[in-house]
Amino acid sequence: MTVVCLHKPEFTSEYIICAHPEDESIIPKFNIISGKTGVICANDSTSAALLLNFKSHKIFVPETVMFAAFDDMKYAAHLYAPLTSMQQPARAIAQSLVGLLLGRIADQQLAPRHILHSGKIIIRESSGINQN
Numbered sequence: 001m002t003v004v005c006l007h008k009p010e011f012t013s014e015y016i017i018c019a020h021p022e023d024e025s026i027i028p029k030f031n032i033i034s035g036k037t038g039v040i041c042a043n044d045s046t047s048a049a050l051l052l053n054f055k056s057h058k059i060f061v062p063e064t065v066m067f068a069a070f071d072d073m074k075y076a077a078h079l080y081a082p083l084t085s086m087q088q089p090a091r092a093i094a095q096s097l098v099g100l101l102l103g104r105i106a107d108q109q110l111a112p113r114h115i116l117h118s119g120k121i122i123i124r125e126s127s128g129i130n131q132n
Helices: 002-007 024-030 044-056 074-078 090-106
Strands: 037-040 065-070 084-087 120-122
Touching: 024 044, 044 065, 044 074
Parallel strands: 037 065, 065 084
Antiparallel strands: 084 120
16 A cells, blocks of 8 residues: 555556456456556455466466455455455444434435445555565
8 A cells, every 4th residue: 555655656447457357368467567566356255266366377476466455354364365455344334324224214305425434454465565
């Protein structure tokens, strides 16, 4: 995350890859520069499959490419490269959702609301960040 903040890379559509993570034909699309390329997946499940796909092509995490994802599922810490992941406040999100639903049921004219919850990044080996 520090690298993104400091270097402010320009993200364009060429950096977005939408494909099945087990599809071997997607590997060349990543245009990996060893030690300088990072992958952020939409969820831990996608990351887990893509990590194995990379490993089968001798692309190792975090030595060659850095990885991060969202959800922080329980298995994320147990992958061959423990996965850096954004932990979402699921309980708080659920509580807000129930409150909004009950409010809407009680008053159908209730104005729409935006609620933001802060997550927490769980740093593990896949991001290549040394925590010492």
